[in-house]
Amino acid sequence: MKKHVTPIVAAALLAATPALAEGKLTVTTYGGSYTESQREAYYKPFESEMGIPVQEEVASEVWPTVKAQIDAGNVTWDVVTGETSTIILGCDTGLLEPIDWSLIDQTKLIPDAIQECGVGTIVQSSVMAYDADKITGDAPTTAADFFDLTKYPGKRAMRKSPATTLEFALIGDGVAKEDVYQVLSTPEGLDRAFAKLDSIKDQVIWWEASSQPMQLLSDGEVAMTTSWSGRVTTANRMDGKNFEIIWDGQNYDVDFFAVIRGAPHKDDAMKFIAFATDPKRQAKQMEYISYGPTHVDAGAMLPEGLAEQLPNYPDNLAKGIKNDSAFWADNLDTLQARFQAWLTQ
Amino acid sequence: MSDLTQTPNMTRAGPFRPALTLRLRGHGVAILLVAPLLVFLLLTWVLPVVLMLWRSVDNPEIAGMMPRTAAALAEWDGEGLPDEATMAAAIAEFRAADAERTTGLIGRRLNLVEPGWLGLIRKTGARADRLEPPFAESLPALDQKWADPRIWQEIKRLSSPVTPDYLLATLDRRVGAEGIERVEPVYRVHLDALVRTFLISASVCAACLILGFPLAFLMAAASPRLTMILMGVVLLPFWMSLLARTAAWVVLLQGQGVVNKALISLGLITEPLSLMFNRTGVLIAMTHVMLPYMILPLYAALRTIPIEMVRAGLSLGGTPITVFRRIYLPLAAPGIMAGLVLVGVMSLGYYITPALVGGPGDQMLAWFIAFNTSVALNWGLASALAVLLLVAVGLLYALYRALLRGR
Known part of the structure; x- marks a missing residue:
């Protein structure tokens, strides 16, 4: 027996040695169809073209782990993703490295994609959606329709968070899109948003995982739901659903790639992020998940019929608002508390 | 020993x-x-x-990152605005924090007192270089919030390396101008969660006792063969993972689930009952999960009660109720108490089951601990809530000991 074991162990050790010596670049994202799209568009080409192996990690809550790794002085991840407000806060709380912008042509990115500690990779959006096979007759087209239980009876599903939910409520209540955050900054505006949510509260199922809303809509448990826009188009494409997005009141934000402070492969991480800004690769990612590109040239490279499904398609963009990251950075803690208190009342 | x-x-x-x-x-x-x-x-x-x-009491931000400001504010009487030297120290430390990328840490701590101060500190740190003396004018010119003495008072208060804020927040209280005060009604959430946690725990205890006692009695009285079969029935679900059992309840209880479909096809109901995403679902699933923890100690206690005692009581003319109340129950009490404490204490820390089958109004303290740990990243509050739970469990155990001693 022993004779056979030794070569196997030796082979295993040999195989493991290069990985130990060079290490793999660890990229951690949210999982599901999102990570899949990144694997096809970025991880695989990066490995073959740059010769740097990528270790794929998945976590639904990235930041507690990042904080714990830095607190313990044992950082094992390199690249993470996050939305604007978390990237800014991560930068100012010493969790992230400043980006090496010398590797990237800033003029080719949309302005919202440029942060001190992050490079925008996609434009994502929180939208309202319904099943066009179930709602016949007049199709809902506005945020007000989402809150109209008489015209469109049935349960609703909404994200269990005040972020984007309060904005939807105000737009549904008739507040002009450009005034939403101004109104939300006043006590009366907050009361108004919660009052609007009160009007449908007993019909709402609250979701936490991003995969839940499409499941609830498929099962017919709800008539309409809020969701990340990419999930809706993916459900249509992959599962043959006939879900429609209500672009009115969409709340869009940029999702960033960032490098953890003290990352073991910081230089490779910067190379990876620069690599991911290539417009051809971004267009490739959009084939797998319908979020918008951040490179200005990527839009022209998209296949026919895809552009209209993206949040930053001009017609869609005009119907929505940009998530106000400064507002949420300042108010998330307080409004989370108020939202939880409201939920249990 | x-x-x-x-x-x-x-x-x-x-x-x-x-x-x-x-x-x-x-x-x-x-x-x-x-x-x-x-x-x-x-x-x-x-x-x-x-x-x-x-x-839960650690307060390192201001004391650690703004020591000079903290020292200068210690001399300040809290009236009006602090003097130039104090402001200069603060600005120098904001500038240093900006270079070190720690303005977010200072700002986040202050933002827990007043929303908006996070943005204020970040802005001040980023532009500290451009501020010219006198700072009593240039700071309010940068942002009007610096003209309010309250932010200086709060920085002074938060200079202490320990804080009662997180523990107070678990009781929906905070330090205000007049001492400790309750937060506004729309923000009160934790005290309700504590009461709810105890209510759910007590209900599960009661349900487990009512359902478990007859079975434990049967197991103690039955033939060894039947006892073994019953024991297997009790232990079988006990060996399954908690998550699997809870998921099974989701399948059974949901709107289009097994229970509702069966009831509808039997013609007992026409509309599906709401058995999930509410308190009913939580109590059903938790009682099922907790039942073995009640039955096993009960069985252990009931098995040792000599049946002759009951016979003696009956032959001396006691009615069955009297004999049960005055002989059997006191002898069974240690087992009942042990079962109640076991089920009660374990229920207090429950998280997964209410999260999966409960509605937003059924979340227990553990959910809020998890939320503050992994979503809100407010580890001070998460720790303080854990302390609250620990104290609650400690009190329950103390009560149990006192009752045992009182017997």
């Missing part, structure tokens, strides 16, 4: 001296044997609990 205290007396007798060394050596071996366990407990239990207790 008693051996150790007795041995000195024996040593004086002289002849026993060799025995003593032997004994001590024996203890040494025993200590060595349990040492891995002690170290394990120390590292995995005592240390985390101590760290958690510490984190």
Whole structure:
């Protein structure tokens, strides 16, 4: 027996040695169809073209782990993703490295994609959606329709968070899109948003995982739901659903790639992020998940019929608002508390 | 322990001296044997609990990152605005924090007191270079919020390396101008969660006792063969993972689930009952999960009650109710108490089951701990909530001991 074991162990050790010596670049994202799209568009080409192996990690809550790794002085991840407000806060709380912008042509990115500690990779959006096979007759087209239980009876599903939910409520209540955050900054505006949510509260199922809303809509448990826009188009494409997005009141934000402070492969991480800004690769990612590109040239490279499904398609963009990251950075803690208190009342 | 205290007396007798060394050596071996366990407990239990207790009052931000400002504010009487030197110290430290990328840490701490101060600190740190004296004018010119003495008062208050804020927040209270006050009604959430946690826990205890007692009695009274079968029935779900059992309840209880479909096809109801995402679902699923923890201690206690005592009581003319109340129940009480404490204490810390089958109004304290740990990243509050839970469990255990002693 022993004779056979030794070569196997030796082979295993040999195989493991290069990985130990060079290490793999660890990229951690949210999982599901999102990570899949990144694997096809970025991880695989990066490995073959740059010769740097990528270790794929998945976590639904990235930041507690990042904080714990830095607190313990044992950082094992390199690249993470996050939305604007978390990237800014991560930068100012010493969790992230400043980006090496010398590797990237800033003029080719949309302005919202440029942060001190992050490079925008996609434009994502929180939208309202319904099943066009179930709602016949007049199709809902506005945020007000989402809150109209008489015209469109049935349960609703909404994200269990005040972020984007309060904005939807105000737009549904008739507040002009450009005034939403101004109104939300006043006590009366907050009361108004919660009052609007009160009007449908007993019909709402609250979701936490991003995969839940499409499941609830498929099962017919709800008539309409809020969701990340990419999930809706993916459900249509992959599962043959006939879900429609209500672009009115969409709340869009940029999702960033960032490098953890003290990352073991910081230089490779910067190379990876620069690599991911290539417009051809971004267009490739959009084939797998319908979020918008951040490179200005990527839009022209998209296949026919895809552009209209993206949040930053001009017609869609005009119907929505940009998530106000400064507002949420300042108010998330307080409004989370108020939202939880409201939920249990 | 008693051996150790007795041995000195024996040593004086002289002849026993060799025995003593032997004994001590024996203890040494025993200590060595349990040492891995002690170290394990120390590292995995005592240390985390101590760290958690510490984190619930730890307040390192201002004291650690703005020591000069803190020292200068200590001299300040809190009236009006602080003097130029204090402001200069603050600005120098904001600038240093901006270079170190820690303005977010200072700002986040202040933002827990007043929303908006996070953005204020970040902005001030980023533009500190451009501020010219007199700062009493240039700071409010940068942002009007610096003209309000309250932010300076709060920085002074938060300079202390320990804070009661997180513990107070678990009771929906905070330090206000007039001392400790309740937060506004729309923000009150934790005290309700504590009451809810105890209510759910007590309901589960009651349901487990009502359902478990007859079965435990049957197991104690039945033939060994039947007892074994019953024991298997009780233990089988006990061996399954908690998550699997909870998921099974989701399948059974949901709108289009097995229970509703069966009831509808039997013609008992026409519309599906709401059995999930509400308190009913939580109580059903939790009672099922907790039932073995009630039945096993009950069975252990009931088995030891000599049936002759009951017969004697009956033959002396007691009615069955009297005999049950005055003979059987007092003898069964230790088992009942043990079951109640076990189920009660375990229920208090429940998280997964209410999260999966409960609605937003059914979340227990553990959910809020998880939320503040992984979503809100407010580890001070998460620790303080854990302290609250620990104290609640401690009180429950103390009550149990007092009741046992009172008997």
